[in-house]
Amino acid sequence: MQGPESHYQEYLAKGEFRIQRCDACNSHVFYPRLLCPHCGSSALKWIVPSGAGTVYSTTVMRRRPEAGGDYNVCLVDLEEGPRLMSRVDGPPPAAIGIGMRVKARIAGGGDAGFFVVFEPVGN
Amino acid sequence: MASNNLRGQTAAVGVGLSDFGDVPGFTHFELMAQAVERALADAGLKKADVDGVFATLEPSNLPVVAVCEYLGIRPKVMEGTMIGGSSFVNYLQWAALALQAGLCEVALITYGSNSRSGKRKPGGAVPIPYEGAYDARLVTAYALATARHMHQYGTTRAQLAEIPVAARAWARLNPKATQRGPLSIEDVIRSRMVSDPLTVADCCLISDGAGAVIMTRADRAKYLPRKPAYLLGVAAETSHLGIAQMADLTVTAAAQSGPRAFSMAGLAPKDVDVLSLYDAFSINTLLFLEDLGFCSKGEGGAFVSGGNIAPGGKLPVNTNGGGLSCMHPGMYGVFTIIETVTQLRGDAGERQVKDPKVGLAHGNGGSLSTQVTSLFGTEETL
Ligand SMILES: [Zn+2]
Numbered sequence: 001m002q003g004p005e006s007h008y009q010e011y012l013a014k015g016e017f018r019i020q021r022c023d024a025c026n027s028h029v030f031y032p033r034l035l036c037p038h039c040g041s042s043a044l045k046w047i048v049p050s051g052a053g054t055v056y057s058t059t060v061m062r063r064r065p066e067a068g069g070d071y072n073v074c075l076v077d078l079e080e081g082p083r084l085m086s087r088v089d090g091p092p093p094a095a096i097g098i099g100m101r102v103k104a105r106i107a108g109g110g111d112a113g114f115f116v117v118f119e120p121v122g123n
Numbered sequence: 124m125a126s127n128n129l130r131g132q133t134a135a136v137g138v139g140l141s142d143f144g145d146v147p148g149f150t151h152f153e154l155m156a157q158a159v160e161r162a163l164a165d166a167g168l169k170k171a172d173v174d175g176v177f178a179t180l181e182p183s184n185l186p187v188v189a190v191c192e193y194l195g196i197r198p199k200v201m202e203g204t205m206i207g208g209s210s211f212v213n214y215l216q217w218a219a220l221a222l223q224a225g226l227c228e229v230a231l232i233t234y235g236s237n238s239r240s241g242k243r244k245p246g247g248a249v250p251i252p253y254e255g256a257y258d259a260r261l262v263t264a265y266a267l268a269t270a271r272h273m274h275q276y277g278t279t280r281a282q283l284a285e286i287p288v289a290a291r292a293w294a295r296l297n298p299k300a301t302q303r304g305p306l307s308i309e310d311v312i313r314s315r316m317v318s319d320p321l322t323v324a325d326c327c328l329i330s331d332g333a334g335a336v337i338m339t340r341a342d343r344a345k346y347l348p349r350k351p352a353y354l355l356g357v358a359a360e361t362s363h364l365g366i367a368q369m370a371d372l373t374v375t376a377a378a379q380s381g382p383r384a385f386s387m388a389g390l391a392p393k394d395v396d397v398l399s400l401y402d403a404f405s406i407n408t409l410l411f412l413e414d415l416g417f418c419s420k421g422e423g424g425a426f427v428s429g430g431n432i433a434p435g436g437k438l439p440v441n442t443n444g445g446g447l448s449c450m451h452p453g454m455y456g457v458f459t460i461i462e463t464v465t466q467l468r469g470d471a472g473e474r475q476v477k478d479p480k481v482g483l484a485h486g487n488g489g490s491l492s493t494q495v496t497s498l499f500g501t502e503e504t505l
Contacts, residue, residue, distance in 0.1 A: 117255035
């Protein structure tokens with residue numbers, strides 16, 4: 001037996017980004033939970049989202065060049081509804097704007113574990 | 124039964140500030156104890172009178188227990204719920220309930236931190252779920268909210284800069300404030316960028332300091348030496364822990380805590396004479412003015428412009444200089460209460476607002492996660 005958190009990480013490790021969908025109220029849910037935060041049901045099923053999303057807000061975290069330089073942190077609204085914190089890879093951090101269309105990709109691995117980042121669509 | 128029965132039943136009868144700013148050589152507990160000694164002296168009460176303790180400190184697993192042991196108090200009521208920097212405004216609610224129910228007679232609310240000298244950065248060490256991989260800092264959430272407010276409502280960088288500029292102008296009237304040099308809108312915008320669009324001048328100070336508030340029931344308060352500041356209303360609300368779970372980054376849970384506190388007090392924003400809003404970042408002040416009903420959503424930028432919340436403006440906000448220019452020792456909530464009480468007593472010296480009757484102290488915690496609104500009034504508001 002294992003919980004949704006552990007399932008989610010297993011999917012990521014296999015190269016699959018999955019989110020949950022509630023059978024009781026049809027809401028999509030991220031991050032993974034045991035109970036739907038909208039209706040309280042435990043009828044949460046894994047689905048594969050389209051991976052498409054839109055940048056809801058974004059910032060450039062300023063960092064000294066010797067420490068790795070500036071980096072992006074943003075919030076992305078998935079097409080299915082849920083919002084997650086992430087970053088957009090590719091363009092310079094200052095070029096990432098609210099409303100930018102992006103697509104999910106799995107990054108990480110090793111000790112850091114796997115996590116979801118985004119890339120601009122249509123570039 | 125309506126919650127109106129808390130209105131005016133209890134009062135803040137003593138307040139104390141430790142030495143604050145840059146106070147090397149003191150622990151969190153030592154600064155806290157200094158504030159407690161001063162608050163008790165102010166209230167005309169002794170340590171032995173305290174039978175309710177409401178506290179949290181960052182470097183302890185059992186903070187309120189540690190505070191009780193350090194001070195040598197075995198209280199009848201101890202409460203240390205940690206909801207971030209707003210915890211101390213939240214304690215007003217529980218202290219008022221405990222006092223009114225007769226569970227205790229004299230409540231102490233306190234906090235202290237040596238976060239400047241101790242080189243401790245504010246913010247929890249436990250990563251928020253699914254946010255750890257992106258190296259977000261405390262400022263990140265507030266920067267994301269700011270960017271969204273600018274995008275959605277056209278709030279300008281210069282409008283936002285009015286907030287630290289107003290805080291500094293008030294601080295210049297407060298001899299104890301940490302930052303008292305001149306500060307212009309240009310200075311704010313040209314300061315070092317930390318997390319776009321927030322510069323270092325949009326971020327609160329990191330200070331050493333402590334505060335303490337003594338509360339008792341209104342029937343006892345009137346026999347104590349200082350003019351009581353009666354608690355007229357208080358309400359708390361949480362909307363999320365991590366910023367990604369906040370539904371609309373331009374609307375905080377103050378949009379609920381505010382109306383509930385006003386409803387308990389039987390008051391409206393137009394009745395408020397002086398405000399202390401937890402300004403961890405400049406955007407906080409703007410969001411809370413909107414959410415608490417002092418202006419419409421999206422109009423905060425225009426509302427704070429032209430020095431409207433600065434000395435000489437229409438609405439006095441953060442008259443001690445706030446977390447931006449007076450002090451910010453890790454968590455600021457207790458200091459919003461202390462400044463409100465100081466103003467209602469008429470003790471604020473050069474920064475004193477003329478004859479205030481109603482003061483609002485508002486606490487924020489986490490990443491705009493918890494919002495607690497309190498309203499205090501002088502005797503004539505009862
Ligand atoms: Zn559901």
